[in-house]
Structure formats: C-alpha cells, structure tokens
Amino acid sequence: MNLPTKIDPKAAKAIGPLPAEHPPVRVGKVGVLLVNLGTPDGTDYAPMRRYLKEFLSDPRVIEWPKAIWYPILYGIVLNTRPKKSGAAYAEIWNQERNESPLRTFTRSQGEKLGEALGEHDHVIVDWAMRYGQPSIETVTKSLMERGCDRIVMFPLYPQYSATTTATVNDKFFEALMKMRFQPAVRTVPSYQDEPVYIEALARSIEKHLESLDFEPEVVIASYHGIPQSYFRRGDPYHCHCQKTTRLLRERLGWDEKKLMTCFQSRFGPEEWLQPYTDKTVEKLAREGVKSIAVFNPGFVSDCLETLEEIAGEAGEIFHEAGGKNFTHIPCLNDTDEGMAVIETLVRRELSGWL
Ligand SMILES: C=CC1=C(C)c2cc3[nH]c(cc4nc(cc5[nH]c(cc1n2)c(C)c5CCC(=O)O)C(CCC(=O)O)=C4C)c(C)c3C=C
Ligand SMILES: [Fe+2]
Ligand SMILES: [Fe+2]
Numbered sequence: 001m002n003l004p005t006k007i008d009p010k011a012a013k014a015i016g017p018l019p020a021e022h023p024p025v026r027v028g029k030v031g032v033l034l035v036n037l038g039t040p041d042g043t044d045y046a047p048m049r050r051y052l053k054e055f056l057s058d059p060r061v062i063e064w065p066k067a068i069w070y071p072i073l074y075g076i077v078l079n080t081r082p083k084k085s086g087a088a089y090a091e092i093w094n095q096e097r098n099e100s101p102l103r104t105f106t107r108s109q110g111e112k113l114g115e116a117l118g119e120h121d122h123v124i125v126d127w128a129m130r131y132g133q134p135s136i137e138t139v140t141k142s143l144m145e146r147g148c149d150r151i152v153m154f155p156l157y158p159q160y161s162a163t164t165t166a167t168v169n170d171k172f173f174e175a176l177m178k179m180r181f182q183p184a185v186r187t188v189p190s191y192q193d194e195p196v197y198i199e200a201l202a203r204s205i206e207k208h209l210e211s212l213d214f215e216p217e218v219v220i221a222s223y224h225g226i227p228q229s230y231f232r233r234g235d236p237y238h239c240h241c242q243k244t245t246r247l248l249r250e251r252l253g254w255d256e257k258k259l260m261t262c263f264q265s266r267f268g269p270e271e272w273l274q275p276y277t278d279k280t281v282e283k284l285a286r287e288g289v290k291s292i293a294v295f296n297p298g299f300v301s302d303c304l305e306t307l308e309e310i311a312g313e314a315g316e317i318f319h320e321a322g323g324k325n326f327t328h329i330p331c332l333n334d335t336d337e338g339m340a341v342i343e344t345l346v347r348r349e350l351s352g353w354l
Pocket of ligand 3: 238239
C-alpha cells in the first residue's frame, strides 16, 4: 500500500490496496478555511505597495474601467498611498509578532476553532488572506495535501458585499480551477441577521458599557463603506448593515437616536454610503453630545480601519469638536462571544460532513 500515513483509516479501507506506482491518494479529511481580507507583510514602502497593488487592482473592489483606473493607480495611488498607509499601519502594528492585528486575530481564530472542533480528528482548520499572505491558493492546496477532499470556506464578513465576500469566493474558485482533483466545497453565507451574531454583538456592547464610568448618549454602529454606485447596481451590503443594526436595536431596546448606523473608510472621489462616520462624530459633538461609543459590527477582527481610523482618528475628531467622552468597543475578535459565532456557523455548514 502506498497511502500517506495520515490518511483517515476509514478512507484507506474504502480505497483498498493500491499498486506501488499509484500516485498518493489523500482523502478522508474535511478542511475548514477561514478567509479574511488581508494585510501587508510590513509597514515599509515595498510591502505596502505590493499589498495595495494587489488589493486595488481587484475589479471587484474598483469597478472603474482599467483604461481609466490603471493610470491613476500606477501614476498616483501606488506612489503616494504606500507611505501614508504604512505610517497608519505602523501605529497599530503588533510589534511582538511583527504583523498586523488582523493577521494576529485571524490566526488565533483559526487556532481556537481547531481546538473547538478537536473532537473531530478528521477536521483540519486553517486560515488565509484574500490579499497578501498566506494566500487562499497556498492554503487550499495545503489542506488538500493533508487529505481534505471536502472544504468549508468561510469569508469572514458578516454582511455580504461583492467587494469582500464575492472576491474571496472568486479567488477560492480560481484556485480550484487549476486543480485536476478538486475537493467538494461549501461556502459560508453572510450572517448579518444570525441570532448568535446579534447576541454576541449585544453582549460585547453591554460588557463594554458596564466597564465605563460614563454612559454614552449615542452609540454608533460604524460599517466600512462602499461606493453608492455599487449599492445602486445591486450590492446588498447596505441592506445587510441596516438589518444588523435594526436587530441589535431590538435586542438592546434602543431607538434610532441611541443606536445609529454610519459608514467609514471612504476611498476616492465618488460618493460612498452615508452618513459618514467622521462627519457624524463631529456633528454630534458640535450639537452638544458629550459622550459617545463607536463599534464596528462589520469587522470580524480589529484592524487598521477600527484601531487607527475609529479608536484613534474618530476619537480625536470628537474631542476637537467639543466632545468629552469617546470610547471604541473592540470587535468580537477571538473572544468567547466571537468564537461562538464562528463555531456555530462552521458547525452548521459542516452538517453531514462530521
Ligand atoms: C475602493 C476601495 C475599497 C473598498 C470598496 C473597500 C471595501 C471594504 N473593505 C473592507 C474591510 C477592510 N478594508 C481594509 C483596508 C482597506 N480598504 C481599502 C479600500 C477599500 N475597501 C484600502 C485601500 C485599505 C488599505 C488601507 C488603506 O490604505 O487605507 C481593512 C483593514 C486591513 C488591515 O490590514 O488592517 C479591512 C478589514 C470591507 C468590509 C469592505 C466592504 C464592505
Ligand atoms: Fe476596505
Ligand atoms: Fe437598503
């Protein structure tokens, strides 16, 4: 028999003896692949440029015709933005591991999910990034080399957008397109209204607010924006964000004045989904609101956009405009609440494969 040592014994039995010259048969395991957006390998010009080039060349992210976009991308954006974004990443970099917080949290989520599913020794959990390393293709191949002939792929975005969920799916299927022997696959759908997710967010908000010595008059659910034109062309992201906030309001017993929906992280000259978080924070302070809290339900892990743009910049804007108390509520990250969401959805998608 020429079977790899780690093959599932049940699968080995089903296959039966193979001739010595037979190529290795690696089957019997189930892979779970967590995928987040991605992140640069370092904050210097070269890694930043490499990351931004891959990200901003994605036609799912920038829908402008290449003939218009590429001269701007190569002529302006990739000359100026690496330095600016690198400085922002440097402020939040995990120095101990020399990596971004997004990578640290994604790795930890993968490890904790692996432990949670530990009773199933035929399940292998791994993680990858849409842009940068480790790539979806590398990790998918590695799962297959480890015997996975079935893979559940989980794009780590609660609300669906073509700019995030769809491009992760594209990249995953692009990797499969190159394979002779493809695994059976399932992709985890968006979960903007899943009770386990709403409950996890509500508890993390409640816990955080209990730890404060002030009570926010307004709480902002700040989601990453997308251009309005994408919404008009049918991207359901805006509706998904609104639904998450509405369900949270119902769960927390808050009205629309207490819990607002805003959109952050604009890029380029187009109009993006509104109201904008930075403008809202400033307006609230100018109107006399003294205490606010901001959280980021659309981000599975804290990252540049939550730590630097919200915890840092938005806080400064609020204080400069006359606000007194500003607090950023961390993302679910690898907390028990956050892992309960990931584990519940993965177990559901694994049904029949466990
Ligand atoms: C047109 C550009 C962009 C769209 C559309 C977009 C959508 C989008 N992004 C996220 C989540 C994240 N984005 C992050 C960083 C980031 N986003 C853009 C541009 C668009 N995003 C850029 C250029 C960058 C890089 C940083 C910068 O130069 O400003 C991150 C953080 C990654 C990290 O390493 O920390 C996340 C997460 C969502 C959810 C989304 C649409 C729904
Ligand atoms: Fe983004
Ligand atoms: Fe809508």
